[in-house]
Amino acid sequence: MVAGLLLGGFYAAVSLGVSLIFGLLDIANIAQPAFVILGSYAAYVMNRSFGLDAILTGLLFTPVFYVLGAVVYRLYYESFERRGEESLRGLVFFFGVLFIIEVSLSLKYGVDYRLVEAAYIGKSIDLGGVGIAFRLLVPCLVGLAMTLALHLFLSRTFYGRAVMAVSQDRLALRLMGADPVRIKTIAFGVGIAAASLAGALLITIAPVVPSTDRDYIGRMFAITVLGGMGSIAGTLVAAVILGVAESLMSTFFGPSWSLAVSFGILLVALAVRPAGLLGR
Amino acid sequence: MHDVDAGYGAVRVLHHVSIEVREGETVALLGTNGNGKSTLIKCIMGIVRPEAGEIFLETDGTRVDLTKRPTEEIVGLGIAMVPEGRRLFPKLTVQENLLLGAYRPQARGDIARNLAFCFEAFPVLRARRKQLAGSMSGGEQQMLAVARALMSSPRILLVDEPSVGLAPILVNRVIGKIKELKERHHLTVLMAEQNFNQATKIADRGYIIVHGKIEFEGHSTQELREHELVKKYYLGV
Numbered sequence: 001m002v003a004g005l006l007l008g009g010f011y012a013a014v015s016l017g018v019s020l021i022f023g024l025l026d027i028a029n030i031a032q033p034a035f036v037i038l039g040s041y042a043a044y045v046m047n048r049s050f051g052l053d054a055i056l057t058g059l060l061f062t063p064v065f066y067v068l069g070a071v072v073y074r075l076y077y078e079s080f081e082r083r084g085e086e087s088l089r090g091l092v093f094f095f096g097v098l099f100i101i102e103v104s105l106s107l108k109y110g111v112d113y114r115l116v117e118a119a120y121i122g123k124s125i126d127l128g129g130v131g132i133a134f135r136l137l138v139p140c141l142v143g144l145a146m147t148l149a150l151h152l153f154l155s156r157t158f159y160g161r162a163v164m165a166v167s168q169d170r171l172a173l174r175l176m177g178a179d180p181v182r183i184k185t186i187a188f189g190v191g192i193a194a195a196s197l198a199g200a201l202l203i204t205i206a207p208v209v210p211s212t213d214r215d216y217i218g219r220m221f222a223i224t225v226l227g228g229m230g231s232i233a234g235t236l237v238a239a240v241i242l243g244v245a246e247s248l249m250s251t252f253f254g255p256s257w258s259l260a261v262s263f264g265i266l267l268v269a270l271a272v273r274p275a276g277l278l279g280r
Numbered sequence: 281m282h283d284v285d286a287g288y289g290a291v292r293v294l295h296h297v298s299i300e301v302r303e304g305e306t307v308a309l310l311g312t313n314g315n316g317k318s319t320l321i322k323c324i325m326g327i328v329r330p331e332a333g334e335i336f337l338e339t340d341g342t343r344v345d346l347t348k349r350p351t352e353e354i355v356g357l358g359i360a361m362v363p364e365g366r367r368l369f370p371k372l373t374v375q376e377n378l379l380l381g382a383y384r385p386q387a388r389g390d391i392a393r394n395l396a397f398c399f400e401a402f403p404v405l406r407a408r409r410k411q412l413a414g415s416m417s418g419g420e421q422q423m424l425a426v427a428r429a430l431m432s433s434p435r436i437l438l439v440d441e442p443s444v445g446l447a448p449i450l451v452n453r454v455i456g457k458i459k460e461l462k463e464r465h466h467l468t469v470l471m472a473e474q475n476f477n478q479a480t481k482i483a484d485r486g487y488i489i490v491h492g493k494i495e496f497e498g499h500s501t502q503e504l505r506e507h508e509l510v511k512k513y514y515l516g517v
Contacts, residue, residue: 161372164372164376165369168371168372169369174352175361175363176352176380176383177355177384177432
């Protein structure tokens with residue numbers, strides 16, 4: 001149960017990028033988990049070569065990932081969105097990006113499991129008889145901080161409010177004096193920057209191979225839709241629900257059930273509340 | 281706006297249209313549906329590009345060519361538009377819609393003052409500021425659309441068909457508020473409207489547009505009222 005709650009905070013961190021890019025911008029960026037894994041490998045390389053802390057690396061790499069995201073969006077925009085061909089071809093584009101990242105990582109680092117080292121990994125604190133592993137606690141706290149930061153960005157800044165509006169009425173946004181393409185570029189960059197940190201959290205929790213993205217793609221989209229498209233608070237709630245449900249299931253029935261749980265909950269929730277838990 | 285031709289693809293909507301709006305004036309653009317009022321306003325905002333002709337904004341002796349600027353830059357110059365059909369962000373709250381209206385950097389410092397003014401002018405918006413814009417009634421949405429445009433501290437306000445889809449009593453109220461706002465803010469207003477009686481209540485003068493051509497320029501509302509086109513189209517004489 002406690003492990004599930006902690007897992008939820010981490011799942012929220014992983015899903016924020018999808019929540020922003022898919023939930024608010026309406027861009028089916030299925031390559032998001034690959035960017036997360038890319039973040040994991042960045043953390044791995046910096047940890048191995050310079051002994052840098054994984055999460056600190058994730059934070060330091062956010063500007064790099066932001067620029068990467070902005071470039072990918074511009075490419076997508078010029079090639080597809082501007083011509084109104086975003087739906088199917090856009091999906092193929094992001095599928096391509098996913099494979100390029102995954103295959104590149106496999107070629108460079110092989111398919112062995114990679115992990116990072118830090119003083120706190122392996123330690124735990126005891127809270128009223130329940131042992132809490134730092135390996136899970138730290139990613140959860142960072143995930144909560146990321147969720148809060150993104151929530152404040154969206155609700156308190158002019159750029160953030162424009163991001164929330166951009167998929168609703170592009171022309172109206174221009175009439176407010178904002179350039180929709182610029183707004184989307186910023187939002188996409190922020191979403192990919194979040195993947196840098198999420199990747200660092202991922203490799204702190206467990207070892208990673210290039211194909212780990214496949215374990216997360218379903219979960220990320222399930223959490224986003226369950227929470228309600230574009231709702232950051234909803235993403236957190238859905239992530240915690242999924243984290244708890246998965247860890248209970250794996251305790252009682254074994255870990256192979258965990259993905260079935262994601263989609264089982266998603267189906268039931270959508271039948272009852274089609275807009276998602278906190279969707280507008 | 282001088283000698284403007286504009287249209288959509290092969291269809292030309294505006295033919296050699298020239299109009300002028302001077303500082304502090306309220307000018308009505310009258311015409312029934314499908315005569316090019318909205319297209320004219322869209323040309324000013326850079327949403328529709330003219331095929332020929334010039335559109336200029338002159339302030340303090342400087343002259344800016346609007347036909348070469350993207351819409352968001354035109355908004356940045358201090359021209360706000362209340363679009364036909366309101367075009368609010370339906371899944372954002374009233375307050376979020378208003379704050380987006382203040383996106384223009386020059387307006388961000390005035391947010392508190394402008395917000396207080398909008399809430400005073402339209403108290404219903406204050407009461408519903410946490411409500412999603414899409415869940416309000418048509419009249420409330422129209423008030424929000426006007427208020428949102430005012431949040432950008434505009435010098436020029438373009439209003440496209442404020443009366444469409446509203447009950448007569450609400451039309452009265454919205455038009456009355458536009459007049460009040462105009463006087464208090466020293467706004468320049470260009471209002472496209474098919475409802476002749478409402479528009480002439482607040483206009484200083486106006487143009488009548490028929491089939492994409494300016495058919496008549498009335499230098500006062502009296503002149504407009506007495507013109508035969510108005511009698512023909514609106515008064516049923």
